[in-house]
Amino acid sequence: MTLTPLPYRVDDRREETRDTVTFTLAPSGEPLAPFSPGQFAMVYAFGVGEIPVSVSRILDGSRLVHTVRAVGAVSRALCGLGPGAQVAVRGPFGTGWDTTAARGRDVLVVAGGIGLAPLRPLIDTVLAEPETYGRLNVLAGARSPGDLLYSDEVPFWRSPFAEFTVDRPSAGWTGRVGIVTGLIDEARFAPSGTTAFVCGPEVMIRATARALVHRGVDAARIQVSLERNMRCATGHCGHCQLGPLLLCRDGPVVGYDRAESLLTVREL
Amino acid sequence: MTGPAENRLPPGGVTEAVLDRSGLAALVTALRRRGRTVIGPTVRDGAIVLDELDSATALPYGWGVELEAGTYRLRRRDDGAAFAHSAGPQSWKSFLHPERVRQWSADRGPGGDLTVREERPERVSYAFLGVRPCDLRAIRILDRVMAGGRYHDPAYLSRRTGAFLIVVECTEPGATCFCVSMGTGPAADAGYDLALTEVVDAEGHRFLCRSGTEEGAAVLAELPRRAADDTTRTAAVLGVREAAERMGRSMPPVDLRTLMRDTLEADRWDDVTARCLSCGNCTMVCPTCFCTTTEDVTDLTGDHAERWRRWDSCYDLDFSLLHGGPVRATPRSRYRQWLTHKLGTWHDQFDSSGCVGCGRCIVWCPTGIDLTEEAHALHREAGGSQEAP
Amino acid sequence: MTTPAERPCGARLLAALPAGEREPLSSLARTVVLPAGTRVFEEGEEADRFWILCSGTVALDIEIPGRGRAVVETIGADGLLGWSWLCPPRQWHLGAETRDVVRAWEFDAAAVRALCAERPVLGLALVTLVAETIGERLRATRTRLLDLYGPPSDGPAS
Numbered sequence: 001m002t003l004t005p006l007p008y009r010v011d012d013r014r015e016e017t018r019d020t021v022t023f024t025l026a027p028s029g030e031p032l033a034p035f036s037p038g039q040f041a042m043v044y045a046f047g048v049g050e051i052p053v054s055v056s057r058i059l060d061g062s063r064l065v066h067t068v069r070a071v072g073a074v075s076r077a078l079c080g081l082g083p084g085a086q087v088a089v090r091g092p093f094g095t096g097w098d099t100t101a102a103r104g105r106d107v108l109v110v111a112g113g114i115g116l117a118p119l120r121p122l123i124d125t126v127l128a129e130p131e132t133y134g135r136l137n138v139l140a141g142a143r144s145p146g147d148l149l150y151s152d153e154v155p156f157w158r159s160p161f162a163e164f165t166v167d168r169p170s171a172g173w174t175g176r177v178g179i180v181t182g183l184i185d186e187a188r189f190a191p192s193g194t195t196a197f198v199c200g201p202e203v204m205i206r207a208t209a210r211a212l213v214h215r216g217v218d219a220a221r222i223q224v225s226l227e228r229n230m231r232c233a234t235g236h237c238g239h240c241q242l243g244p245l246l247l248c249r250d251g252p253v254v255g256y257d258r259a260e261s262l263l264t265v266r267e268l
Numbered sequence: 269m270t271g272p273a274e275n276r277l278p279p280g281g282v283t284e285a286v287l288d289r290s291g292l293a294a295l296v297t298a299l300r301r302r303g304r305t306v307i308g309p310t311v312r313d314g315a316i317v318l319d320e321l322d323s324a325t326a327l328p329y330g331w332g333v334e335l336e337a338g339t340y341r342l343r344r345r346d347d348g349a350a351f352a353h354s355a356g357p358q359s360w361k362s363f364l365h366p367e368r369v370r371q372w373s374a375d376r377g378p379g380g381d382l383t384v385r386e387e388r389p390e391r392v393s394y395a396f397l398g399v400r401p402c403d404l405r406a407i408r409i410l411d412r413v414m415a416g417g418r419y420h421d422p423a424y425l426s427r428r429t430g431a432f433l434i435v436v437e438c439t440e441p442g443a444t445c446f447c448v449s450m451g452t453g454p455a456a457d458a459g460y461d462l463a464l465t466e467v468v469d470a471e472g473h474r475f476l477c478r479s480g481t482e483e484g485a486a487v488l489a490e491l492p493r494r495a496a497d498d499t500t501r502t503a504a505v506l507g508v509r510e511a512a513e514r515m516g517r518s519m520p521p522v523d524l525r526t527l528m529r530d531t532l533e534a535d536r537w538d539d540v541t542a543r544c545l546s547c548g549n550c551t552m553v554c555p556t557c558f559c560t561t562t563e564d565v566t567d568l569t570g571d572h573a574e575r576w577r578r579w580d581s582c583y584d585l586d587f588s589l590l591h592g593g594p595v596r597a598t599p600r601s602r603y604r605q606w607l608t609h610k611l612g613t614w615h616d617q618f619d620s621s622g623c624v625g626c627g628r629c630i631v632w633c634p635t636g637i638d639l640t641e642e643a644h645a646l647h648r649e650a651g652g653s654q655e656a657p
Numbered sequence: 658m659t660t661p662a663e664r665p666c667g668a669r670l671l672a673a674l675p676a677g678e679r680e681p682l683s684s685l686a687r688t689v690v691l692p693a694g695t696r697v698f699e700e701g702e703e704a705d706r707f708w709i710l711c712s713g714t715v716a717l718d719i720e721i722p723g724r725g726r727a728v729v730e731t732i733g734a735d736g737l738l739g740w741s742w743l744c745p746p747r748q749w750h751l752g753a754e755t756r757d758v759v760r761a762w763e764f765d766a767a768a769v770r771a772l773c774a775e776r777p778v779l780g781l782a783l784v785t786l787v788a789e790t791i792g793e794r795l796r797a798t799r800t801r802l803l804d805l806y807g808p809p810s811d812g813p814a815s
Contacts, residue, residue, distance in 0.1 A: 002419045004372045004386040019808075028381065046376055047566040047573045071591065071809050086382040088374060113806035143806035167801045169728045174756060177716065178730045179797040185669070186733045201805040207796070229589050231562050234419035237580070238559030239587060241609065244616030249417065265532050267601030591809035 002234050005044050005088035006030055010081050011063060017147050020069045020114065021079045022056060025089065031062030032091055037099065037121035038225060038253045041066065041091030042233050045077035052093070052230045054118035054252075058125075064089065067117035067149065093233040095253045097122045097223055102195035106134035108187060108217070110180055110208045112141045112200020116149045118225055118252075119199050123157055130159065134194075137187040138162040141180030141204065145173045161187045180204065181211045191216030198256075199225040206263055209256045222256035226263075243268050281485025285493035286500050287464075287475045292350070293324040294491045295434070295462075299395040302487075304432060307363055308397035309356065314342060316356040318363070321397065328353060335442035335516070335627065338636030347468045351398055354442035355626045359555030360396055360407055364431070365414060368578045369423045371562075376571040389426030397434045399460070401453035402445075402624040404435050406555035408459055412618050413558050423577075432483065435460040439507035443516035444627030446640055450519065452624045454511040462488060465504035476504040517627060517640040520647040524621065528612025531646045532604065540642050541600040543635045548581030550629035550637075551606065556622050559587070582606050607639060666711035667762050669735050673786045678779040685769060686762040697738065697753040704747045705766050707739035713759030717751045726752065730794070737790045742766035 012024035035041070035055045043066060044050040051074045057065035070079040078087065099122065107126050111119050126133045138157045142148045144166050154162050163183050165176035176183065180200075194217050198208050205224050213219055226247055231237040233248045240247040243262045245254065262268055287295070299306050300322075309316045310326040316333060319326075327350040334341040335354065345352055374384045399407070407428075414424035438447070438454035447453030456463045461484035465476040476496060479485035520527070551557040561580035566573045580587060583602050588595035596602045614622030623639070630638045667686065671679045689708075691697065697708070697715060708715075714733050718726040729751065732738055738761070741749050747766075773780030 003422065005384055007382040007384060044374075044564075046374065046382060047564065047570060049564045050562070050575075084380070086376075086380055088382055088384050141806070143804070147806065165731070167804070167806065171725075173728070176714065176731045176733070177728045179800050182730075182793075182797055183733065185735045203800065203803060203805055207800060227590065228595065229587065231560070231580075232577075234421070235417050236414060236419070236421050236558065237561065237577075238582065238609075239561070239580075241605070241613070241617075243608075244613040246617055267596045267598060268532070268605075593809075 002090060003232075005042065005050075005090040006032060008064065008087050008089045010083050010085045010087070013081070013083055016067060016149050019071075019079070020067060020147075020149065022065065022067045023078070023081070024059070025064040025066065025087065027062050028086065032064070032089060034058075035064070035092040036096035037125055038096035038118055039092040039094050040118075040233075040252065041089050042093065042230075043068075043074075043078060044088040044090075045074050045081070046086070046088070048077040049074040051075055051078075052233060052248075054225075055092075056117040056120050058121045067114065067120075069114045090233070093248055095251060097197055097225075097253055099125050101221070101223075102126070102197075103132055104134065105221075106189035106194040107136045108184075108189050108194050108196040108212070109136070109138045109140075110184075110196060110198045110200070110212075111139070112180055112204035112208075113143065113147070114149070115198075115200030115204075115225070116140050119197055120150060120153075122197055127156070127159065134190075135160055135188050136162075137189055139180050139183040139187060140164050141200070142166050144168045145170050145175070179207070181208055184208075184211055184215065192218070194221065196222045197225075198222060202226070202263065209260070213256075219257040219260060220255050223253050224256050224259055225252045226254055226259060227252065281479060281482060281487075281489040282493070283485055283488075284476075284478050284496045285488055285491075286496050287477050287491060287493050289324070289329075289473060291477075291491050291493050292327070292464075292475060295487070296321055296324040296397065298487055298490045299397075299432060302393075304393050304395035306395045306397055307360075309351075309353070311342065315340060316342070316353050318356065318358045318360070324350075327351075327398075332440065333442060335444045335631050336636075337444065337630050337638045338633055340631050348473055349440070349466055349468050351436040351464070351466045352440035352468075354438065354440065354445055355400065355403070355555075355628050355631070357553055357628070357632060359553065359626070359628065360399065360403055361410060361555055361558070363394060363396070364407065364410060364427045365424055365558060366427075368576055371423070371575045371577055373575075374573045376573075387423070389423055392427055393430060393432075394427060395432035395434065397436075399433050399435045400438055400626070401435060401456045402438075402447040402450070402626045403555055404433065404456060404459055405450075405452040405624045406626070407433070409556045409618070409620055409622060409624070410558060412620065413556070416618070432462075432487075433460045434462045434464060437463060437465045437504070437508050439466060439511050441511050441514055441516060442627060442631075444630040444638075445515055445625065446517040446519060446627060447625035448512050448515045448518070449640075450621060450623055450625035455508045460484070465508060467500055467503045467507060469503055471499060474500060476500050517625075517630070517638070519625075519640050520644050520652065522647055522652060524611040524643060525613075525615045527643065527647055527650065527652075528608040531650050532608065534646055534649050536642065536645045536649050537600045537604050539645070540603055540637060541598070543637055544599055544603045545634060546583040546585075546599045546602055547634060548583040549632045549634060550639075551581040551583060552579065553628040553632045554610075555624060555626055555628065556610075557581075561587075582609070607642060610639070611643065666760070667709045670709050670737075670762075670786065674782045675778055678776060678782060681772060681776060682769070682779060682783070683762075685764055685772065687764075689761055689763045691755045691759040691761065693755055693757045693759075695755045695759070697755060698749045699752045700749055702749050704739060704741035704749050706763055707737065707742050707766060707769075708761040708763050710734055710736050710738060711760040711762065713761075714756040715753050715759060716756055717753055719751050726754075730797075731756065737787065740787050740791055742770075743784070743787055 007028040056067040
């Protein structure tokens with residue numbers, strides 16, 4: 001379904017942090033077509049509105065997993081839903097992470113904040129086929145230790161390197177402090193043989209991509225997930241334009257070689 | 269619906285003929301008899317607007333328009349011509365891509381179960397009479413935007429599919445017209461069911477009519493007509509050719525897509541922003557501006573919700589809202605978005621220009637901003653001359 | 658192509674120096690192993706040394722009365738620990754504590770400054786490298802000032 005959403009039921013709800021919830025949704029009737037890592041759905045909270053949300057895990061079967069941070073009216077309404085509540089979903093939309101481009105190469109995943117959510121299915125994909133990919137590095141930044149997503153999964157991601165860093169450490173935090181680009185020099189990858197996947201606030205994406213290019217990663221091998229206002233998700237409403245791109249159609253995942261010049265024009 | 273006249277049709281219908289005013293009247297009648305809703309130009313509220321025509325008498329016989337940047341005036345013509353006017357405040361998108369459309373409704377049952385019902389588009393069979401060649405191109409551009417990609421818009425398709433298009437070639441361009449620059453007129457090339465060229469001379473008021481489809485040929489065969497003659501053909505060709513030489517405006521003779529891409533930081537944007545009110549009129553009157561937003565509404569019970577889609581404008585501050593603030597916060601960036609999209613990035617997104625040279629945005633701009641003047645200024649600032657490269 | 662973690666200790670430092678200047682500098686290095694929890698230096702002390710970390714992590718902190726030591730940044734493998742030795746007043750502005758076992762190259766700051774005075778090519782290369790590190794930390798600090806992961810606000814205050 002593209003324009004008309006299908007009803008889904010909240011099957012499971014897990015509070016990740018103070019403001020972020022991961023939902024497992026099961027179709028009430030007909031399911032949507034399968035999603036790929038990096039793609040997004042339009043999730044509708046009854047009577048409130050609809051927002052784009054990436055899939056944060058790909059399950060077998062027809063259930064969907066989304067991680068939602070309560071920042072606006074719709075996301076707050078969604079985060080307030082308990083098991084059994086119904087939403088309506090359409091999708092899948094957009095380009096996903098191009099994992100085939102990373103076959104046989106080191107994989108560098110760099111996430112900022114909720115940007116880790118769309119990257120988790122990619123991490124799952126790489127971990128499921130270790131012989132297909134080179135070394136997996138996961139670098140993730142968050143505001144504070146309490147804002148870390150999926151922290152119980154991090155130990156499984158260390159193949160060979162996974163590290164979280166926070167802007168604001170709390171008492172007793174023994175992990176890293178600083179921005180996520182500060183971890184790049186510790187990761188284990190060969191720059192010319194690496195495919196990088198980056199998602200987070202746009203400022204963080206720009207800084208990370210620049211740092212990676214500086215270290216010798218080819219801009220075309222850096223995939224970034226971008227965000228703009230989104231209404232229809234089907235390429236008809238014009239809201240998600242970033243210069244020549246319609247991000248619902250040509251994105252959200254775009255090669256940094258294509259995105260770089262667009263991200264440096266103010267208010268494009 | 270098949271009348272006796274149709275039974276006498278030669279196979280393939282008629283491809284060319286001359287109609288007089290009664291032939292035009294018969295055309296409207298024939299289309300209405302076929303169950304078509306006939307839309308065409310008519311005078312209302314001091315303008316030539318597009319509306320449903322009960323008969324051809326509603327056509328703006330003897331009316332012309334005077335256009336300039338920020339100015340639109342009706343004026344009487346003494347030749348009685350029906351189509352000697354150029355673009356009015358509306359375009360065919362008002363019918364193909366209406367201002368408000370309900371897309372679906374949802375109901376919440378007592379147990380909280382949701383039922384979502386897709387909107388069944390109303391069945392409508394349009395005939396558009398008096399489509400100018402520039403607007404014919406605009407319809408083809410909308411076709412590509414709304415139904416040429418991976419996802420097809422059902423609301424658009426339900427109105428567009430099977431629509432009968434009667435193009436009328438331009439013999440009287442307005443002072444704000446520049447279809448020649450955009451390669452969209454004043455002659456009609458393809459994509460119509462019937463094409464008319466209006467001729468008013470010593471031999472009378474008549475229309476050279478050509479069919480472009482089988483249905484067009486079949487309709488033409490139903491009408492009172494006479495065989496096309498060389499005098500009328502020559503007058504028609506000359507009328508259109510002369511119109512091409514009387515364009516009121518032109519674009520700089522450069523690749524506009526490249527010009528837009530390379531002038532994103534030009535000073536000229538500040539100049540135009542000093543005049544732009546961000547009112548969005550240009551986007552409303554543009555025959556290809558397609559942007560929409562969504563509205564989710566509920567009734568008083570709270571258990572019935574609807575999704576509506578309505579026209580939106582890239583000049584609206586909320587258009588680019590992201591995390592509590594607009595990406596395009598300044599009027600400068602919003603005007604730049606509109607113009608660079610229309611002339612430049614539209615090519616990247618939909619493989620054509622988004623501008624057809626109809627001039628509506630110039631006419632209906634309250635401060636008379638003229639996109640051809642802006643393009644010339646950007647070209648000059650980029651170091652180009654007025655001459656072709 | 659080797660990865661940073663596979664490179665020998667101080668690889669990034671040495672790679673930034675002209676070939677003929679590497680040996681004179683690395684001959685001043687002393688390998689040290691610092692147990693977890695070692696206070697490497699304290700705010701206000703004389704900045705007479707610096708370190709290139711080979712493995713492990715060091716936290717930079719600042720003492721706030723009533724709150725204890727607040728960690729402002731951590732430095733990991735291949736990172737430069739300490740640049741206050743370069744310019745006056747040559748006092749540490751922060752404290753530093755190892756988070757785990759740290760292996761590092763330790764340099765005597767006075768000796769390095771003397772070597773740089775003798776060998777201007779080395780001096781310029783080393784100062785450039787330190788400036789790059791300072792620049793990275795400044796950019797990181799500015800980015801953190803933006804509180805990018807914080808709740809959305811009404812936009813920038815500009």
